[in-house]
Amino acid sequence: MKLLLVEDDQTTLAYLSKGLREQGYTADEAGNGVDALHLATTGQYDLIVLDRMLPQLDGLAVLSALRAGGNRTPVIILSALSHVDERIRGLKAGGDDYLTKPFSFAELQLRIDNLLQRATHREARITQLCADDLEMDLVGHRVTRAGDDIALQPKEFQLLRYLLEHRGQVVSRTLLFEAVWDYHFDPKTNVIDVHIAKLRRKLEAGGRSQLIDTVRGAGYVIR
Template sequence: MKVLLVEDDASTAAYVCNGLREEGHEVDHAPRGALGLELALTRPYDAAVVDRMLPDLDGLSLLKAVRAAGRRTPAIFLTAVGGVDDRVEGLEAGADDYLMKPFAFSELMARLNALARRTAPERREETVLAIADLEMNLIARTVARAGQAIDLQPREFRLLEFMMRNRGRVLTRTMLLERVWQFHFDPKTNVVETHVSRLRAKVDRPFGAEMIRTVRGSGYLIDAPA
């Protein structure tokens, strides 16, 4: 299981991360809400464990943004706030479960396993990304629009996958460099612009309907044709 942990308390984070890894699971830890949201929207996870009280973006806002983006990653709230109204608010924000602090790791693991069993069929279906008539098969590594196959180079495929996973979201040049090219610095080249242009030539122009758009001064996004 691959788990996203969004928790600002260092001791709690270490406790959960160590426990998950000892059980043989992968875990990404985000100590801030904004970073947690970025990871949740750009990487695939089997489950997320989210603290409600976080720096810069609270857990409720984080999960609402994840659900608004169409991501259905199962999520458990970890929190010291345990009133009935608080639990209801968390569940209505999109949480699948709620666990009070302090907690036993064995209970958290049992709840994660229960979520995994409930959502296993749904996760297996997440092998195809689709926006309007554009479809990407992540297993076969194929792309087609209106039923017509589109031949993409590996880097073009990764760029399009990242954009499709973030449908309707403006992606900056820096974000694309980090997530698609793993550059954590500006290479001072037009590599992003060149690859976006190539994608447009293959995904948009032959079909006469624009999906990849430039947001002037901000970046790029992909969505259904206007």
């Protein structure tokens, strides 16, 4: 499981990072809101631990931007602001949990584990993915647009599934390559572009609207 740890106090950040790595997690770190938003929107994380008060960009502003962009990654807010109104603000902004400082590491770990278990159970129940008039049946391994069947090759199906699972998020070529081919990305290869082009031709056949957008220098996204 990969986490994003966002905390401007370097002592606290080092403490959290060390403790969570000892529990088997991998973690990226950010010390301000701008870096946090960049990492959260360009990387893939199973959970984000987000400090409430950050330099450059407030934690709630980071959270609101993520949710507005369709990012549904579970978020635990850490904050010295313990008043009930502040907790409500954090949860309304899209937080999944709110833990006030000071806190015990054992409690944070338990909350992380609980949120990850819930997220896993939600994912396990998903049998269909949709965007516009496109539907993907994960059980029947079938893709349709406006009710018409679209025959996809296995890699095309996996590419489309990954993009739909991360709908609203710009997914880089590196992430697609590692997720679908399970290799480290070689910047000299154009295999992603070739498969995306084939996938687009099939999805847009008959004058259908474009579903997969290219974000220059960043990757691909289904809005």
